[in-house]
Amino acid sequence: MAGRQPDRRAYWRARWRHSIMGRILSGYAEVELMRRSMAFATLGLVTLIPLLILVAAVDPFSPRGFGQWIADGMGLPESTAAPLVRVFRTPHGIAKQTGALSLTLLVVFGLTFVAEVQIGYEEIWRLPARSLLRFWHRSWRLVVWLAALTGYASFEVASGRLLQHGTFASAVRIFIFVTAGLLFFWWGQYFLLAGRVEWSRLLPGAIATVAGLSGLRAFSSLVFDPMIASGAEADGAVGVVLVVVSWLIGVGFVIYGGSLVGRCYHEHRSARE
Template sequence: MTEGGRTQRLVARAKAAHRRAETRFPVVTHLADRMVTVNIFDSATRIAAQCFLTAVPLLFVVAAYAPEAVRRQMLDSLKAVFGLTGAASKELDQVFQPAAAGLQQATGVVGGLMVLLSATAVSRAMQRLCKRAWEIPRAGTRIAPWRWLAWLLLWICVLVLQGPVRDGFGVGAWLGTPLAFVTQVGLWWWTQHLLLGGLVGWKPLLPGSVLAAAALTALAISAHLYMPKALNRALAEYGPVGSVFVLLSWLIVVCVAATVSVSVGAVLAQEPFLAGRLGSPPPQRDREPPGP
Protein backbone atom coordinates (compact mmCIF):
# COMPACT_ATOMS: atom_id res chain seq x y z
CA MET A 1 0.00 0.00 0.00
CA THR A 2 1.33 3.45 -0.89
CA GLU A 3 2.02 6.19 1.66
CA GLY A 4 -0.89 8.23 0.28
CA GLY A 5 -3.26 5.30 0.71
CA ARG A 6 -2.22 4.82 4.32
CA THR A 7 -2.75 8.49 5.04
CA GLN A 8 -6.23 8.38 3.55
CA ARG A 9 -7.11 5.35 5.63
CA LEU A 10 -5.87 7.04 8.81
CA VAL A 11 -7.89 10.16 8.02
CA ALA A 12 -10.98 8.06 7.32
CA ARG A 13 -10.55 6.19 10.62
CA ALA A 14 -10.09 9.45 12.50
CA LYS A 15 -13.26 10.90 10.98
CA ALA A 16 -15.19 7.72 11.78
CA ALA A 17 -13.94 7.80 15.38
CA HIS A 18 -14.96 11.46 15.64
CA ARG A 19 -18.48 10.64 14.38
CA ARG A 20 -18.82 7.79 16.90
CA ALA A 21 -17.64 10.04 19.73
CA GLU A 22 -20.03 12.76 18.62
CA THR A 23 -22.89 10.27 18.74
CA ARG A 24 -22.00 8.87 22.17
CA PHE A 25 -20.62 12.02 23.86
CA PRO A 26 -21.95 14.97 21.84
CA VAL A 27 -21.36 17.72 24.40
CA VAL A 28 -17.78 16.64 25.12
CA THR A 29 -17.00 16.37 21.41
CA HIS A 30 -18.50 19.77 20.66
CA LEU A 31 -16.54 21.31 23.54
CA ALA A 32 -13.29 19.83 22.26
CA ASP A 33 -14.00 21.07 18.73
CA ARG A 34 -14.79 24.59 19.97
CA MET A 35 -11.62 24.70 22.10
CA VAL A 36 -9.62 23.94 18.98
CA THR A 37 -11.50 26.56 16.95
CA VAL A 38 -11.00 29.25 19.58
CA ASN A 39 -7.34 28.24 20.11
CA ILE A 40 -7.66 28.71 23.85
CA PHE A 41 -4.09 29.26 25.00
CA ASP A 42 -3.08 31.40 22.04
CA SER A 43 -6.14 33.65 22.44
CA ALA A 44 -5.71 33.90 26.21
CA THR A 45 -2.00 34.72 25.96
CA ARG A 46 -2.67 37.43 23.39
CA ILE A 47 -5.37 39.02 25.55
CA ALA A 48 -3.16 38.84 28.66
CA ALA A 49 -0.25 40.49 26.86
CA GLN A 50 -2.52 43.23 25.51
CA CYS A 51 -3.99 43.80 28.97
CA PHE A 52 -0.55 44.17 30.49
CA LEU A 53 0.73 46.50 27.75
CA THR A 54 -2.43 48.57 28.14
CA ALA A 55 -2.50 48.70 31.94
CA VAL A 56 0.95 50.19 32.50
CA PRO A 57 0.52 53.32 30.30
CA LEU A 58 -3.03 53.80 31.56
CA LEU A 59 -1.80 53.84 35.16
CA PHE A 60 0.54 56.70 34.32
CA VAL A 61 -2.23 58.58 32.54
CA VAL A 62 -4.53 58.17 35.55
CA ALA A 63 -1.71 59.23 37.90
CA ALA A 64 -1.03 62.30 35.75
CA TYR A 65 -4.53 63.62 35.07
CA ALA A 66 -7.16 61.99 37.28
CA PRO A 67 -8.50 63.93 40.28
CA GLU A 68 -7.12 62.97 43.67
CA ALA A 69 -10.33 61.14 44.65
CA VAL A 70 -10.18 58.98 41.51
CA ARG A 71 -6.47 58.21 42.01
CA ARG A 72 -7.09 57.20 45.60
CA GLN A 73 -10.06 55.01 44.65
CA MET A 74 -8.07 53.33 41.86
CA LEU A 75 -5.21 52.67 44.27
CA ASP A 76 -7.52 51.15 46.88
CA SER A 77 -9.25 49.02 44.24
CA LEU A 78 -5.99 47.62 42.86
CA LYS A 79 -4.89 46.72 46.38
CA ALA A 80 -8.27 45.09 47.00
CA VAL A 81 -8.11 43.06 43.78
CA PHE A 82 -4.65 41.63 44.51
CA GLY A 83 -4.61 41.93 48.32
CA LEU A 84 -1.32 43.83 48.13
CA THR A 85 0.80 44.33 51.23
CA GLY A 86 4.38 45.23 52.06
CA ALA A 87 6.81 46.14 49.28
CA ALA A 88 4.30 45.59 46.47
CA SER A 89 1.84 47.98 48.11
CA LYS A 90 4.55 50.65 48.51
CA GLU A 91 5.57 50.32 44.86
CA LEU A 92 1.97 50.93 43.80
CA ASP A 93 1.73 53.92 46.15
CA GLN A 94 4.65 55.54 44.37
CA VAL A 95 2.90 55.25 41.00
CA PHE A 96 -0.16 57.09 42.32
CA GLN A 97 1.67 59.88 44.05
CA PRO A 98 0.09 63.31 43.41
CA ALA A 99 0.80 64.23 39.83
CA ALA A 100 3.78 66.46 39.26
CA ALA A 101 3.99 68.96 36.43
CA GLY A 102 6.85 66.95 34.94
CA LEU A 103 4.71 63.82 34.72
CA GLN A 104 1.88 65.69 33.04
CA GLN A 105 4.29 67.31 30.62
CA ALA A 106 5.91 63.96 29.82
CA THR A 107 2.53 62.34 29.27
CA GLY A 108 0.80 65.15 27.42
CA VAL A 109 -2.86 65.36 26.49
CA VAL A 110 -2.22 64.00 23.02
CA GLY A 111 -0.14 61.18 24.50
CA GLY A 112 -2.95 60.32 26.91
CA LEU A 113 -5.46 60.16 24.07
CA MET A 114 -3.12 58.00 22.03
CA VAL A 115 -2.72 55.63 24.99
CA LEU A 116 -6.49 55.37 25.29
CA LEU A 117 -6.95 54.70 21.58
CA SER A 118 -4.14 52.15 21.44
CA ALA A 119 -5.67 50.43 24.46
CA THR A 120 -8.57 49.39 22.24
CA ALA A 121 -6.26 46.56 21.11
CA VAL A 122 -7.56 44.71 24.17
CA SER A 123 -11.14 45.32 23.03
CA ARG A 124 -10.35 43.99 19.57
CA ALA A 125 -8.67 40.88 20.99
CA MET A 126 -11.69 40.24 23.21
CA GLN A 127 -14.01 40.77 20.26
CA ARG A 128 -12.12 38.16 18.23
CA LEU A 129 -12.48 35.73 21.13
CA CYS A 130 -16.25 36.27 21.34
CA LYS A 131 -16.68 35.85 17.58
CA ARG A 132 -14.64 32.63 17.56
CA ALA A 133 -16.53 31.28 20.56
CA TRP A 134 -19.83 31.85 18.75
CA GLU A 135 -18.44 30.80 15.33
CA ILE A 136 -19.33 34.12 13.73
CA PRO A 137 -17.62 34.50 10.35
CA ARG A 138 -15.46 37.52 9.69
CA ALA A 139 -16.98 38.25 6.30
CA GLY A 140 -20.09 40.42 6.42
CA THR A 141 -19.97 41.02 10.19
CA ARG A 142 -18.45 44.50 10.54
CA ILE A 143 -18.99 45.91 14.02
CA ALA A 144 -18.78 49.63 14.85
CA PRO A 145 -15.38 50.62 16.31
CA TRP A 146 -16.98 52.81 19.00
CA ARG A 147 -17.85 49.60 20.81
CA TRP A 148 -14.14 48.98 21.48
CA LEU A 149 -13.78 52.30 23.29
CA ALA A 150 -17.07 51.89 25.17
CA TRP A 151 -15.98 48.46 26.42
CA LEU A 152 -12.62 49.80 27.56
CA LEU A 153 -14.12 52.78 29.42
CA LEU A 154 -16.63 50.56 31.22
CA TRP A 155 -13.90 48.19 32.40
CA ILE A 156 -11.86 51.13 33.72
CA CYS A 157 -14.90 52.35 35.66
CA VAL A 158 -15.51 48.86 37.04
CA LEU A 159 -11.87 48.60 38.13
CA VAL A 160 -12.11 51.92 39.97
CA LEU A 161 -15.13 50.63 41.91
CA GLN A 162 -13.70 47.18 42.74
CA GLY A 163 -12.56 48.24 46.20
CA PRO A 164 -16.00 49.24 47.54
CA VAL A 165 -17.71 46.33 45.74
CA ARG A 166 -15.38 43.68 47.17
CA ASP A 167 -15.83 45.19 50.62
CA GLY A 168 -19.60 45.10 50.26
CA PHE A 169 -19.67 48.91 50.51
CA GLY A 170 -18.44 48.68 54.07
CA VAL A 171 -20.55 45.70 55.15
CA GLY A 172 -17.82 43.10 54.65
CA ALA A 173 -16.70 40.25 52.43
CA TRP A 174 -19.81 38.17 53.16
CA LEU A 175 -21.74 40.70 51.04
CA GLY A 176 -18.83 41.77 48.84
CA THR A 177 -18.16 38.31 47.37
CA PRO A 178 -21.71 37.65 46.05
CA LEU A 179 -21.92 41.29 44.98
CA ALA A 180 -18.67 40.92 43.01
CA PHE A 181 -20.05 37.75 41.41
CA VAL A 182 -23.26 39.47 40.30
CA THR A 183 -21.22 42.40 38.98
CA GLN A 184 -19.04 40.03 36.98
CA VAL A 185 -22.08 38.29 35.51
CA GLY A 186 -23.47 41.61 34.31
CA LEU A 187 -20.11 42.76 33.03
CA TRP A 188 -19.43 39.64 30.96
CA TRP A 189 -23.03 39.51 29.74
CA TRP A 190 -22.78 43.08 28.48
CA THR A 191 -19.24 42.51 27.14
CA GLN A 192 -20.32 39.71 24.82
CA HIS A 193 -23.42 41.53 23.62
CA LEU A 194 -21.54 44.77 22.98
CA LEU A 195 -18.53 43.28 21.20
CA LEU A 196 -20.70 40.97 19.09
CA GLY A 197 -22.72 43.94 17.94
CA GLY A 198 -26.00 42.32 18.96
CA LEU A 199 -25.49 39.43 16.53
CA VAL A 200 -26.34 37.06 19.39
CA GLY A 201 -29.32 37.72 21.65
CA TRP A 202 -29.07 38.36 25.38
CA LYS A 203 -30.37 35.00 26.60
CA PRO A 204 -27.81 32.76 24.84
CA LEU A 205 -24.98 34.86 26.32
CA LEU A 206 -26.01 34.16 29.91
CA PRO A 207 -24.36 30.72 30.45
CA GLY A 208 -20.93 31.98 29.41
CA SER A 209 -21.35 35.06 31.59
CA VAL A 210 -22.21 32.98 34.66
CA LEU A 211 -19.30 30.61 34.05
CA ALA A 212 -16.85 33.49 33.57
CA ALA A 213 -18.11 35.23 36.71
CA ALA A 214 -17.78 32.05 38.77
CA ALA A 215 -14.26 31.33 37.51
CA LEU A 216 -13.00 34.89 37.99
CA THR A 217 -14.60 35.26 41.42
CA ALA A 218 -12.82 32.07 42.54
CA LEU A 219 -9.54 33.37 41.12
CA ALA A 220 -10.05 36.71 42.86
CA ILE A 221 -10.39 34.92 46.20
CA SER A 222 -7.28 32.85 45.55
CA ALA A 223 -5.38 36.00 44.48
CA HIS A 224 -5.49 37.22 48.07
CA LEU A 225 -3.70 34.06 49.15
CA TYR A 226 -1.09 33.92 46.39
CA MET A 227 -0.37 37.34 44.90
CA PRO A 228 0.88 39.33 47.95
CA LYS A 229 3.53 36.75 48.86
CA ALA A 230 4.50 36.10 45.25
CA LEU A 231 4.88 39.79 44.40
CA ASN A 232 6.81 40.65 47.56
CA ARG A 233 9.15 37.69 47.04
CA ALA A 234 9.68 38.60 43.37
CA LEU A 235 10.43 42.24 44.27
CA ALA A 236 12.90 41.18 46.95
CA GLU A 237 14.76 38.70 44.73
CA TYR A 238 14.54 40.18 41.23
CA GLY A 239 13.26 43.73 41.60
CA PRO A 240 10.53 45.18 39.34
CA VAL A 241 11.30 42.63 36.61
CA GLY A 242 10.21 39.84 38.94
CA SER A 243 6.89 41.54 39.66
CA VAL A 244 6.29 41.89 35.90
CA PHE A 245 6.70 38.12 35.48
CA VAL A 246 4.32 37.38 38.37
CA LEU A 247 1.63 39.78 37.12
CA LEU A 248 1.83 38.56 33.54
CA SER A 249 1.63 34.93 34.66
CA TRP A 250 -1.45 35.72 36.73
CA LEU A 251 -3.06 37.59 33.85
CA ILE A 252 -2.56 34.58 31.59
CA VAL A 253 -4.31 32.35 34.15
CA VAL A 254 -7.21 34.81 34.39
CA CYS A 255 -7.50 35.12 30.60
CA VAL A 256 -7.41 31.34 30.13
CA ALA A 257 -10.26 31.02 32.64
CA ALA A 258 -12.28 33.74 30.87
CA THR A 259 -11.59 32.28 27.41
CA VAL A 260 -12.62 28.77 28.43
CA SER A 261 -15.73 30.06 30.22
CA VAL A 262 -17.00 32.08 27.27
CA SER A 263 -16.33 29.22 24.84
CA VAL A 264 -17.94 26.58 27.06
CA GLY A 265 -20.92 28.86 27.63
CA ALA A 266 -21.41 29.25 23.87
CA VAL A 267 -21.30 25.47 23.33
CA LEU A 268 -23.76 24.77 26.15
CA ALA A 269 -26.14 27.47 24.91
CA GLN A 270 -26.15 25.84 21.45
CA GLU A 271 -26.84 22.33 22.70
CA PRO A 272 -30.41 21.10 22.15
CA PHE A 273 -31.33 21.04 25.85
CA LEU A 274 -30.72 24.84 26.11
CA ALA A 275 -30.87 26.14 22.54
CA GLY A 276 -34.67 26.02 22.33
CA ARG A 277 -35.15 27.76 25.66
CA LEU A 278 -32.57 30.47 25.00
CA GLY A 279 -33.17 31.01 21.31
CA SER A 280 -29.50 30.38 20.50
CA PRO A 281 -28.15 30.58 16.95
CA PRO A 282 -27.26 27.17 15.49
CA PRO A 283 -23.63 26.02 15.62
CA GLN A 284 -21.51 26.05 12.50
CA ARG A 285 -21.99 22.33 11.88
CA ASP A 286 -25.75 22.90 11.48
CA ARG A 287 -25.34 25.95 9.24
CA GLU A 288 -23.29 24.19 6.63
CA PRO A 289 -25.29 22.62 3.78
CA PRO A 290 -25.15 18.83 3.74
CA GLY A 291 -22.68 17.28 1.36
CA PRO A 292 -23.71 15.39 -1.75
Protein backbone atom coordinates in the same frame (compact mmCIF):
# COMPACT_ATOMS: atom_id res chain seq x y z
CA MET B 1 -19.20 -9.91 19.94
CA ALA B 2 -15.96 -8.94 18.21
CA GLY B 3 -17.93 -7.15 15.52
CA ARG B 4 -19.82 -5.12 18.09
CA GLN B 5 -16.70 -3.78 19.79
CA PRO B 6 -15.87 -1.08 17.19
CA ASP B 7 -19.51 0.03 17.19
CA ARG B 8 -19.52 0.42 20.96
CA ARG B 9 -16.28 2.38 20.86
CA ALA B 10 -17.68 4.66 18.16
CA TYR B 11 -20.82 5.10 20.23
CA TRP B 12 -18.93 6.19 23.34
CA ARG B 13 -16.63 8.43 21.30
CA ALA B 14 -19.70 10.11 19.82
CA ARG B 15 -21.25 10.45 23.27
CA TRP B 16 -18.09 12.09 24.59
CA ARG B 17 -17.76 14.36 21.55
CA HIS B 18 -21.31 15.65 22.01
CA SER B 19 -21.10 16.03 25.81
CA ILE B 20 -20.45 19.44 27.36
CA MET B 21 -16.89 18.54 28.40
CA GLY B 22 -16.15 17.08 24.99
CA ARG B 23 -17.40 20.22 23.30
CA ILE B 24 -15.37 22.43 25.65
CA LEU B 25 -12.14 20.52 25.01
CA SER B 26 -12.79 20.59 21.28
CA GLY B 27 -13.49 24.33 21.45
CA TYR B 28 -10.31 24.82 23.53
CA ALA B 29 -8.24 23.57 20.60
CA GLU B 30 -10.43 25.29 18.03
CA VAL B 31 -10.00 28.82 19.40
CA GLU B 32 -6.45 28.20 20.72
CA LEU B 33 -7.50 29.33 24.15
CA MET B 34 -4.07 29.38 25.77
CA ARG B 35 -2.45 31.32 22.92
CA ARG B 36 -5.30 33.82 22.96
CA SER B 37 -4.99 34.18 26.76
CA MET B 38 -1.28 34.92 26.43
CA ALA B 39 -2.04 37.53 23.76
CA PHE B 40 -4.64 38.99 26.15
CA ALA B 41 -1.99 39.34 28.87
CA THR B 42 0.63 40.81 26.53
CA LEU B 43 -1.71 43.38 25.02
CA GLY B 44 -3.15 44.17 28.43
CA LEU B 45 0.29 44.88 29.84
CA VAL B 46 1.46 46.97 26.88
CA THR B 47 -1.70 48.79 25.72
CA LEU B 48 -4.28 48.81 28.51
CA ILE B 49 -2.35 49.14 31.76
CA PRO B 50 -0.72 52.51 30.84
CA LEU B 51 -4.20 53.98 30.40
CA LEU B 52 -5.46 52.45 33.64
CA ILE B 53 -2.41 53.79 35.49
CA LEU B 54 -3.42 57.29 34.43
CA VAL B 55 -7.06 56.72 35.44
CA ALA B 56 -6.05 55.27 38.81
CA ALA B 57 -3.91 58.33 39.47
CA VAL B 58 -7.03 60.53 39.57
CA ASP B 59 -9.27 57.98 41.30
CA PRO B 60 -10.02 59.25 44.83
CA PHE B 61 -10.63 55.68 46.05
CA SER B 62 -7.15 54.47 45.09
CA PRO B 63 -4.65 56.71 46.90
CA ARG B 64 -1.92 54.11 46.27
CA GLY B 65 -2.39 54.21 42.51
CA PHE B 66 -2.75 51.39 40.01
CA GLY B 67 -0.87 48.95 42.22
CA GLN B 68 -3.89 49.03 44.51
CA TRP B 69 -6.14 48.16 41.53
CA ILE B 70 -4.03 45.09 40.75
CA ALA B 71 -3.89 44.03 44.40
CA ASP B 72 -7.66 44.37 44.70
CA GLY B 73 -8.25 42.34 41.53
CA MET B 74 -5.97 39.58 42.81
CA GLY B 75 -7.55 39.66 46.27
CA LEU B 76 -4.26 40.43 48.02
CA PRO B 77 -3.95 41.97 51.51
CA GLU B 78 -2.45 45.39 52.14
CA SER B 79 0.88 43.91 53.24
CA THR B 80 1.38 42.05 49.95
CA ALA B 81 0.25 45.06 47.90
CA ALA B 82 3.37 47.04 48.88
CA PRO B 83 5.61 45.60 46.09
CA LEU B 84 2.85 46.22 43.53
CA VAL B 85 2.46 49.81 44.69
CA ARG B 86 6.20 50.38 44.34
CA VAL B 87 6.36 48.91 40.83
CA PHE B 88 3.31 50.77 39.54
CA ARG B 89 3.97 53.98 41.45
CA THR B 90 2.54 56.98 39.62
CA PRO B 91 4.48 60.28 39.68
CA HIS B 92 2.66 63.04 41.51
CA GLY B 93 0.60 65.23 39.19
CA ILE B 94 0.97 62.94 36.19
CA ALA B 95 -2.64 63.54 35.14
CA LYS B 96 -2.02 67.30 34.85
CA GLN B 97 1.23 66.74 32.97
CA THR B 98 -0.32 64.41 30.39
CA GLY B 99 -1.05 66.25 27.15
CA ALA B 100 -3.97 65.73 24.79
CA LEU B 101 -1.81 63.84 22.28
CA SER B 102 -0.47 61.46 24.92
CA LEU B 103 -3.96 60.81 26.27
CA THR B 104 -5.25 60.16 22.74
CA LEU B 105 -2.46 57.66 22.11
CA LEU B 106 -3.22 55.87 25.37
CA VAL B 107 -6.89 55.57 24.39
CA VAL B 108 -5.98 54.28 20.92
CA PHE B 109 -3.70 51.66 22.46
CA GLY B 110 -6.51 50.68 24.80
CA LEU B 111 -8.87 50.27 21.84
CA THR B 112 -6.38 47.83 20.32
CA PHE B 113 -6.81 45.67 23.40
CA VAL B 114 -10.62 45.85 23.20
CA ALA B 115 -10.51 44.96 19.49
CA GLU B 116 -8.58 41.79 20.38
CA VAL B 117 -11.24 40.87 22.94
CA GLN B 118 -13.93 41.47 20.33
CA ILE B 119 -12.16 39.21 17.81
CA GLY B 120 -11.84 36.53 20.47
CA TYR B 121 -15.57 36.63 21.20
CA GLU B 122 -16.36 36.47 17.47
CA GLU B 123 -14.16 33.41 16.97
CA ILE B 124 -15.64 31.67 19.99
CA TRP B 125 -19.18 32.20 18.68
CA ARG B 126 -18.10 31.40 15.10
CA LEU B 127 -19.23 34.72 13.74
CA PRO B 128 -17.85 36.06 10.44
CA ALA B 129 -15.05 38.59 10.70
CA ARG B 130 -15.92 42.15 9.81
CA SER B 131 -14.37 44.07 6.97
CA LEU B 132 -11.99 46.92 7.78
CA LEU B 133 -14.57 49.49 6.71
CA ARG B 134 -17.25 48.08 9.01
CA PHE B 135 -14.72 47.79 11.81
CA TRP B 136 -13.98 51.51 11.76
CA HIS B 137 -17.65 52.29 11.26
CA ARG B 138 -18.47 50.48 14.50
CA SER B 139 -15.35 51.46 16.43
CA TRP B 140 -17.54 53.48 18.79
CA ARG B 141 -18.45 50.17 20.42
CA LEU B 142 -14.81 49.72 21.38
CA VAL B 143 -14.74 53.18 22.97
CA VAL B 144 -17.89 52.54 24.99
CA TRP B 145 -16.70 49.08 26.09
CA LEU B 146 -13.31 50.48 27.15
CA ALA B 147 -15.01 53.20 29.19
CA ALA B 148 -17.31 50.60 30.78
CA LEU B 149 -14.34 48.36 31.63
CA THR B 150 -12.53 51.27 33.28
CA GLY B 151 -15.65 52.21 35.23
CA TYR B 152 -16.20 48.59 36.29
CA ALA B 153 -12.63 48.25 37.57
CA SER B 154 -12.82 51.57 39.41
CA PHE B 155 -16.17 50.62 40.95
CA GLU B 156 -14.77 47.32 42.23
CA VAL B 157 -11.82 49.10 43.85
CA ALA B 158 -14.11 51.70 45.43
CA SER B 159 -16.36 49.01 46.89
CA GLY B 160 -13.29 47.33 48.36
CA ARG B 161 -12.15 50.55 50.04
CA LEU B 162 -15.59 51.31 51.47
CA LEU B 163 -16.47 47.74 52.51
CA GLN B 164 -13.31 46.32 54.02
CA HIS B 165 -14.28 45.73 57.65
CA GLY B 166 -16.78 43.33 59.21
CA THR B 167 -18.70 40.26 58.11
CA PHE B 168 -21.66 42.22 56.78
CA ALA B 169 -19.41 44.48 54.71
CA SER B 170 -17.64 41.42 53.27
CA ALA B 171 -20.98 39.85 52.34
CA VAL B 172 -22.09 43.06 50.64
CA ARG B 173 -18.76 43.23 48.78
CA ILE B 174 -19.18 39.68 47.49
CA PHE B 175 -22.72 40.47 46.34
CA ILE B 176 -21.48 43.59 44.54
CA PHE B 177 -18.58 41.67 42.96
CA VAL B 178 -20.85 38.93 41.62
CA THR B 179 -23.67 41.22 40.49
CA ALA B 180 -21.48 43.85 38.81
CA GLY B 181 -19.34 41.18 37.14
CA LEU B 182 -22.37 39.28 35.86
CA LEU B 183 -23.96 42.41 34.41
CA PHE B 184 -20.73 43.64 32.84
CA PHE B 185 -19.71 40.40 31.15
CA TRP B 186 -23.26 39.61 30.05
CA TRP B 187 -23.69 43.06 28.52
CA GLY B 188 -20.05 43.17 27.34
CA GLN B 189 -20.39 40.09 25.14
CA TYR B 190 -23.68 41.27 23.66
CA PHE B 191 -22.35 44.77 23.00
CA LEU B 192 -19.05 43.73 21.38
CA LEU B 193 -20.85 41.17 19.24
CA ALA B 194 -23.24 43.92 18.10
CA GLY B 195 -26.31 41.94 19.14
CA ARG B 196 -25.55 39.06 16.78
CA VAL B 197 -25.96 36.57 19.65
CA GLU B 198 -29.11 36.59 21.76
CA TRP B 199 -29.05 37.65 25.41
CA SER B 200 -30.26 34.24 26.59
CA ARG B 201 -27.35 32.47 24.89
CA LEU B 202 -24.80 34.78 26.52
CA LEU B 203 -26.01 34.47 30.12
CA PRO B 204 -24.41 31.04 30.85
CA GLY B 205 -21.07 32.37 29.62
CA ALA B 206 -21.33 35.42 31.87
CA ILE B 207 -22.11 33.18 34.85
CA ALA B 208 -19.14 30.94 34.01
CA THR B 209 -16.87 33.99 33.69
CA VAL B 210 -17.84 35.38 37.11
CA ALA B 211 -17.43 31.94 38.69
CA GLY B 212 -14.00 31.62 37.06
CA LEU B 213 -12.91 35.07 38.24
CA SER B 214 -14.02 34.20 41.79
CA GLY B 215 -11.94 31.03 41.62
CA LEU B 216 -8.98 32.93 40.18
CA ARG B 217 -9.25 35.46 43.00
CA ALA B 218 -9.10 32.68 45.59
CA PHE B 219 -6.21 31.03 43.73
CA SER B 220 -4.32 34.34 43.60
CA SER B 221 -4.66 34.92 47.34
CA LEU B 222 -3.21 31.45 47.98
CA VAL B 223 -0.53 31.19 45.26
CA PHE B 224 0.35 34.64 43.93
CA ASP B 225 0.43 36.21 47.40
CA PRO B 226 3.67 34.46 48.47
CA MET B 227 5.02 34.59 44.90
CA ILE B 228 4.91 38.39 44.83
CA ALA B 229 6.81 38.68 48.10
CA SER B 230 9.46 36.16 47.03
CA GLY B 231 9.67 37.55 43.50
CA ALA B 232 10.14 41.10 44.76
CA GLU B 233 12.89 39.94 47.11
CA ALA B 234 14.70 37.81 44.53
CA ASP B 235 14.26 39.71 41.26
CA GLY B 236 12.86 43.10 42.24
CA ALA B 237 10.40 44.76 39.89
CA VAL B 238 10.90 42.07 37.22
CA GLY B 239 9.70 39.36 39.58
CA VAL B 240 6.59 41.34 40.47
CA VAL B 241 5.76 42.04 36.80
CA LEU B 242 6.13 38.34 35.95
CA VAL B 243 3.55 37.46 38.59
CA VAL B 244 1.21 40.14 37.25
CA VAL B 245 1.59 38.77 33.71
CA SER B 246 0.79 35.26 34.97
CA TRP B 247 -2.34 36.63 36.63
CA LEU B 248 -3.35 38.44 33.43
CA ILE B 249 -3.00 35.18 31.51
CA GLY B 250 -5.40 33.64 34.01
CA VAL B 251 -7.83 36.53 33.57
CA GLY B 252 -7.76 36.13 29.79
CA PHE B 253 -8.24 32.38 30.11
CA VAL B 254 -11.28 32.90 32.33
CA ILE B 255 -12.86 35.59 30.12
CA TYR B 256 -12.49 33.63 26.89
CA GLY B 257 -13.06 30.29 28.58
CA GLY B 258 -16.29 31.50 30.19
CA SER B 259 -17.62 32.58 26.81
CA LEU B 260 -16.59 29.22 25.35
CA VAL B 261 -18.41 27.36 28.13
CA GLY B 262 -21.51 29.43 27.36
CA ARG B 263 -21.38 28.51 23.68
CA CYS B 264 -20.82 24.81 24.39
CA TYR B 265 -23.69 24.78 26.89
CA HIS B 266 -25.98 26.34 24.28
CA GLU B 267 -24.91 23.79 21.65
CA HIS B 268 -25.40 20.89 24.05
CA ARG B 269 -28.82 22.11 25.11
CA SER B 270 -29.90 22.71 21.50
CA ALA B 271 -28.75 19.21 20.50
CA ARG B 272 -30.74 17.62 23.33
CA GLU B 273 -33.84 19.59 22.43
